[in-house]
Amino acid sequence: xxxxxxxxxxxxxxxxxxxxxxxxxxxxxxxxxxxxxxxxxxxxxxxxxxxxxxxxxxxxxxxxxxxxxxxxxxxxxx
Numbered sequence: 290x291x292x293x294x295x296x297x298x299x300x301x302x303x304x305x306x307x308x309x310x311x312x313x314x315x316x317x318x319x320x321x322x323x324x325x326x327x328x329x330x331x332x333x334x335x336x337x338x339x340x341x342x343x344x345x346x347x348x349x350x351x352x353x354x355x356x357x358x359x360x361x362x363x364x365x366x367x
Contacts, residue, residue: 313325313326
């Protein structure tokens with residue numbers, strides 16, 4: 290029963306979280322929202338870093354390959 294109740298709660302929790310994120314994005318200059326976002330932004334700053342040049346090169350190559358594939362598929366459909 291415990292597992293079933295937790296599985297049923299997943300959509301509710303995800304929905305509430307999604308709405309909170311939307312609200313905070315729309316009201317990010319509100320002082321209360323800014324205070325609520327401090328732990329989130331602090332965690333983001335702590336867990337992320339600037340990409341190295343190699344990482345950027347891979348990302349650009351992947352983006353260009355995806356774009357070329359998209360152009361080919363749109364060109365074939367037209």
